[in-house]
Amino acid sequence: MTKKQLPLDELSGAIGRILGLLLTEEKVDQAVQSLSQAIKESVPGTLGAGVSILDSQARRTSTGFTDSIVEQADFLQYELGQGPCLTAWASEEPVLIEDLSTDPRWPEWRTAVSSLPIKSAVSAPLIANGHSIGAIKVYALEPSVFDGGTVTLMELFASPAATLLSHIQSSETPKRISEGLQAALYSRDLVNRACGILMERHKINHERALQQLIGNARDQSITLQEVSAELVAGIPADHN
Structure with missing residues (x-):
């Protein structure tokens, strides 16, 4: 499958749009929902996207998703205590699944989501002030839709998004958030x-x-x- 590579200007514009959406939100729940939708629209080949904010024990404190498929796949991750999103959060490293049907990681989660139409995925950690506060993720219908370029895009989205989400989560002032955006x-x-x-x-x-x-x-x-x-x-x- 030919993968569309986002030009530099388009990439910058997409990240700026995501940040702009976050800055308009007063609550974390609204912010993660906006971020999920923006990621889905910005990452080529995406079936659905999601954002999870986690506490130190990997419990969700806030979550956003664009589709019921993402909601189900994420619910099963946290129910089973395993999956790419949790791995990205815990390891503070992005996770790429090229073909879920042959990926040996997370066997219980892979079996649980086998009936869902997802074959590839990318999860990236949200790291703010040196701490992982959650993860963003995208899913695709077919295998090999995502590659290293997708991972790079997700990392670029995650870095500023994590900073701004942590500010919103901490009820920082608009001035502080504006400084974070800059x-x-x-x-x-x-x-x-x-x-x-x-x-x-x-x-x-x-x-x-x-x-x-x-x-x-x-x-x-x-x-x-x-x-x-x-x-x-x-x-x-x-x-x-």
Whole structure:
């Protein structure tokens, strides 16, 4: 299946739209519902999307979903205590399922959702202030709909969304939320500029550049924003 790759401007616009939706919401429940819908509309190939805010014991404190299929799949995850969303939350790493029918992870959950029309999925953690507060996820009807590019998109959505959701959850003032939006938009633009440098330097596409930045950040145990800032400032971010 040919996967649509979002152009850089479209990606930036989608993230900005998600942040704008979050800023209009006064309650977390309304915010996660808006975020779910925005993700579904922004990630190519998505059947449905969802957002879960979790406490320290993996109990849902707020949840949003676009379709009953997402609601059922998520309910079974929390009922059974296993699944890609919980794994993403606990590990603070994104989870990609290319083909659910052959994926050996979470056997009880996989059996429980076998009657649902989902074959592939991506879950990404929502990390705010160094803590995982939940996860976002997308599901697709067919296997191999999602790939590394989808994972990258979900990570880019999750980072600023987590910051703003944590502010809403903590009943921060609108001014504080606006400052968080400015910081999130700055980080997004910084990553985009760093990707542009790598694309020009190595003659690679945007997806490959993002993957290289993320790999460098993990290798160096620093954030994606920090490794991007180093590259933009003229410090080599790739050590190959």
